[in-house]
Amino acid sequence: MARPLSEEKREAILAAATELVARLGTSASTAKIADAAGLGEGTLFTYFPTKDDLLNQLLLEIETSLAEALFASSKRSGTPRQRVQRIWDCLIEWGAEHPLQRKAMRQLRVSDRISAENRQRCHALFRDARETIEQSLSGRVDPERASFYIDTVMMGLADIAIEAIAAAPKQHEHFKQAGFDLFWKGVAA
Known part of the structure; x- marks a missing residue:
């Protein structure tokens, strides 16, 4: 046995x-x-x-942790700006509190060792938060650009804000808000 x-x-x-x-x-x-x-x-x-099994499970576990944190913040109450800001704040706080997981997640997301099936599972974890953001941006952005704004602009600005916070922790709230303001104003352009 x-x-x-x-x-x-x-x-x-x-x-x-x-x-x-x-x-x-x-x-x-x-x-x-x-x-x-x-x-x-x-x-x-x-x-x-296999090593691939380990890496795929690691990405799934890290992204599940982030998705669970975001899920709590993706309530649909409040103004569109407030809804997106709650998700943004949670994203920044999770990244600042989990620097190793965030760095590992970034490495794993670009790895060819992650299966297409696992990528789909990870993507599905963020469905609620993504829908909240998309609904909040409705009427504010060209629908054809929404994915770009969320996947590239928002996530890129979040990385920049988290790195700035790591370099100057006393300015945590300033960088978190500055990053959000830049995103929110930028999508309206």
Whole structure:
């Protein structure tokens, strides 16, 4: 009879993978990940049969964490600006509080090791927040540009704001608001 898998070991592997992918990218070896988790490489493969399985699960776990945080902020009450700002604020706070996860997520999102199926699952996690933003921007932006504004402009400005906050933490609120103001005014242009 096989021994049950330990959730503690699984979490240690994911934590080590987060740190190493954030620092080294997806080229971080499974041997280094296992060592950082305090386990043998064979144990890692007991939990994740391949490196791709590990990387895909890591992205899913990180994006689930972010999506859960955003879900709480995507209430449809308030003005369109207030709805989008709640999501923005949550995005900035999550990124500032989870720097390693954010860096690892950025590495994983551009990796060819992430399956199309996993990308779709991750994208689906943000459906509610995305719908709230799209509805809030309705009548304010050309519908054909909404995806560009959300996926490229908003996420790019969020990264810039989070980096500015990391460099000057005492100006956290200033950078968070400045980034949002730039987005909100920019989409109306």
